[in-house]
Amino acid sequence: MTRRQRRATLISLAVAGLSLATLLVLFALRSGVDYFYTPSRVAAREVGPGVSFRLGGLVAQGSVQRGQGTAVMFAVTDTKATIPVVYEGILPELFREGQGIITVGRLEADGRFRATTVLAKHDENYMPPEVAKALKEQGVWQGDAKAPPSTSVNAGTRQK
Amino acid sequence: MIIETGHFALILALVVSVIQMAVPAYGVYYANRSLTSIAAPASVVQFLLVAAAFFALMTAYVSSDFSVENVWANSHSAKPLIYKIAGVWGNHEGSMLLWVLILALFGAAVGVFGSNLPSAFRARVLSVQGSLSVTFISFILFTSNPFARLVPAAVEGQGLNPILQDPALAFHPPFLYTGYVGFSMAFSFAVAALWEGRIDAAWARWVRPWTLLAWVALTIGIAMGSWWAYYTLGWGGWWFWDPVENASFMPWLAGTALLHSAVVMEKREALKIWTVLLAILTFSLSLMGTFLVRSGILTSVHAFAVDPRRGIVILGILAVFIGGALTLYAWRASSLKAGGLFQPISREGALVVNNVLLSTSAATVLIGTLYPLGLEAVTGAKISVGAPYFDLTFVPLMIPLLLALPIGALLAWKRGDLPAVWQRLRAVLLASLLIGALALALVRRGPWLAPLAIALGAWVVLGAFAEWAARIKAFVVPFDETFRRALNLPRSAYGMLFAHAGVGIVVIGITATTAWHSEAVLVLSQGQKLAIAGYEVVFNGAVPGRGPNYQETIGRFTVSKAGTAVTTLTPSKRIFDAPRQATTQAAILNALAGDLYLVLGDSQSDGGFVVRAYFHPLVRLIWLGALIMAFGGILSISDRRLRLGAARPARRVPSSPLAAE
Structure with a gap:
């Protein structure tokens, strides 16, 4: 695996993690606050x-x-x-x-x-x-x- | 007199820390060895001076010198000695002094043990560490001086808040601060590496043990705080997602990520740039925690500083250090050469997943903590973000992390082999599911997710042991060979075993107590009884009592189970003499299977008392698991102590027996 591919993998992982978290946060901030x-x-x-x-x-x-x-x-x-x-x-x-x-x-x-x-x-x-x-x-x-x-x-x- | 000496020592410490910051930096720039060599002795002298200042304040507390404003406001002559000492850091000024003391201690540690670091690099590290000292000592001297005199002196002090007069809380701040401030080491190393424009595995070898030390202290500190809240606040909650708890939890999450990425960097020279960023972020979160807690913008047990000016100063400090370090990072990170290559399915890949999930979860906690502040600033609406938010954000991020943990730990470096891992984990998966099913069969109530969460906890614990079994080739080679391998494993391998098993144990404890706790609130008159979780609790009336600095009403209860007496419990209500405050003392029957938790409430007109009883199954596992994690960290440090320092190459640890097969 080349450096570039590895970087792409890492970045897509990070992006996936962040977007999952963003979705969760947006959802939770609608319903989970007083x-x-x-x-x-x-x-x-x-x-x-x-x-x-x-x-x-x-x-x-x-x-x-x-x-x-x-x-x-x-x-x-x-x-x-x-x-x-x-x-x-x-x-x-x-x-x-x-x-x-x-x-x-x-x-x-x-x-x-x-x-x-x-x-x-x-x-x-x-x-x-x-x-x-x-x-x-x-x-x-x-x-x-x-x-x-x-x-x-x-x-x-x-x-x- | 001793107070003035302490004040003077702190001023001298400021001068020395200015020297520690500026002279080595100048020396590095002009490649002047005699100037850079000042850094190490300066760090030691600075520590001794701050220690002298701290000792002076402590003396004033122990001798109840109420001519010192800080002592007068936070102590009382009738307080037990341990709380007089704890009173030193039970307030804003004193706790900042403790903060600086620990900062100076870590700086001095680089000065004393860092002789095998390249001298220019050490000078840079100490210069950065010095700049932190300059800032925070100035902060104390100019905005929060604990040595201010009270004229005229008072005869008696105002006392320490009674709910803070507790053994667990007395030692909670020093542990927490050692954790917070310990991450300054990683920060200084990161900034120094960016400044020098060079970074290698030796950097990680140096940073790891110090970060580990800070992490262990923070783990213990957080666990102590949680335990204190559990038995003090009177309703058996162990975590509140209070902003101040979050303030300590965020650096913990980031620090945990940092420990793991530093492993990758040490073993494989990969993830360098990320590790440096993480080191900066971890300490930034510590600084932010200090700001949140100390600025008084949050409503909390810990909000001492009501002076908004201080908050603004801390905010400024925050902006300079975090902003400065990140700018330096943006400018210099590209000069750090990227390291080793690896496949996505490998130990490195798994640790990247670990890092992504841990840092994202830290970010969700950060958002939940800051969102109310931001929203109020923008729209004026006041909201509180509580457990429902964190249940929806933090928990879903932890599940994949826990699922991946045993898999990642079994993957080989560089290129992993999933089928081989599956072969090792099949039995673990089966056993965990069985344990989950067993929990379901035993309890037969509560949310359906709970048995799965128990299985998840078991998966992590058993997975940790499977990894250990793989290393010692249990059942593969003859027993004496296995035994020899078990003895020869480096301590850090056992550290990892304990730390990971501890995580699983915490998960089991949290699940059980959240899903299956039970409670009863009743009015009981003398002779009446209540039943909870198989226990029968009989109220034998309430009697007055007297402690060293409080009056109390003690309720007497006998507890029996299936007809046999178990124990007597005596929850009480206390009224302290100074300040005149009431507290509730819960009585807890500790058992590994679960805690029976009794609280004595208000008396009724007919002579009865409101009594609240809780049963918290397996709640002990939460703190036990945290201690096991911390113990794992200590084991790991004791392994690396032998090679603390960067210059010598690492002893070749058989880091991945799987790879060798």
Whole structure:
């Protein structure tokens, strides 16, 4: 096999590999990603039921109801709009009213958000950046400029 | 005082690294030997100075010197000693100092062990390594000084985040950094080779052991991080496709590709230009990982630097080094002579497939990691790319890689013989399919793909042993001859056996735990029980407890299986004193067959507790497999240590017994 043929083989292999990967990536980016929405945008019906997305905001004061059993109901707010959330499972340690959180799940037909994952940070002063930004844009929360060394979004609990 | 000494040592290290960068380069240009010979001692002095600076900071942590801002912000006097030490790198400034320390260590290693490299080449390598040191030491001194004083000094520190106070996490960063920064060696060698315009098998012989060392450290570091996430975060996940995990995984993938292409280059002098590119890309991904993790643009456990200025500086550094190296590559790569020829069906060909798949998969991970950032910059939409994306892109690329692995390892160099390989692998294929069928018969639930994936894992493990059996001619020659051959095989052959078998074991572990895990969430009052995966778990109530720097509520559970008591498990919820944070401590019953994983949740008004139980079958195999891979790497390094260095020709390793037949 000549050098040229070998090069052609190598290049076609690489091209084949790359195009396969490109196809996979394009396909996966259509279906495998979650968009982030604030309660206001959900209230404005920007997203329909059955679509997986991330809902972020503050846990509304006085909204947390622990039913009998493992289901928990609470509401996520950006002060302009409030979305009720149902979650079954163990909440992260720092989940509490007034805390900035992100939940992942889908809207149900009745307008409640069924969360499969609740992410709160293992840090008292934590505000998820998406939530902080959305709240800042609405002038609700100014944030403290000197945030402490921060930690984790995936330190939450999830439910398969 | 010792802090000022450390600061001063770091400034001196900057001066020395400027000398290390500039003087040898000047010396190479004017062919002045006395100038190039400065490189090696400079690298050693630089390392000693950085080590002194690091030691000074560590002293401040151990003695809880809260007049140092960094110590005050990240430590606490009541913390156990090990976490005081780990606190050094549990923050942005200290971890950058650790980064530079390891960089200087690798530079000094070239200085000390590189006496058999051509002196001009060594000077070039050390000059490039020096330029990295200059950049990162300046970065520390000008934007992230860990030696800044706090005036007035504080009485007590703010403490380290409790979820970081964990033995696995204490040693996770040093391993990870040794991996990240270890790839700088391959980078410096690649740039030096481009600069010199010459490259040969000796280059690969030098680069391989160092890359292997970095790869081993990175493998262990990633495994530790995954293990930590598994038992700390409280829901038993072991990999999240979190951008920060990806940041360490991309260099690992590229580094794995580099190890394999360097083999081709060492043995056959082929793929030179590609190997050089891969060396540049691997370290570029490490740098990018540092940027992603340190810039604070990602939401993550690791995002320390909230100062956006630092992010921009790191981005600038990234642009200069990656852009510079790639420009140099584009300009000079054609001057590197191409090497040996081979047929597509050959060991080389198989390793090309390996490289294509590994680097493409690294690229898909890169896209998944950067796409949200790009999309937000362009459209403002915020998205998260999670497991579904990676399941659809990364996994399909791994399947052909794993299928080809045993075949490629059995092919001869230069020209392979597929029918002969088939003959050796027939039995392996049959056995793997049987194992898959056995898994199906045993479990009889879950996705239909799972038994096939188990078979794939078995195929890789058994294939690795088939390759070994072929080398020692098991069952072909008399037993004592086989035994003699097994003893005489070079250690790197055993390294390959373990590394490949480790991959298969990881695949089996991932498959089993993903497909067949089970979980139960219940509210339990004292005396109530739950059943999961054949275990019966009885809740015996919760009691308060007190640790060195936390209060806790401990749940007590007795676990029995088929009527016989197995163990008691005590998951707990902790509240740390400083900073005042709560963590969940899962209790795990470790068994090779699977982990029983208990989490104590919130208490209910009626005195019950939410209890979450998981069963993760074969999950241990994931970390065990990773350790076996790392062990294989260590075996291989111990083989090459004897001929670490390029000048001597390699001992002729019977690299391909098949070819000789």
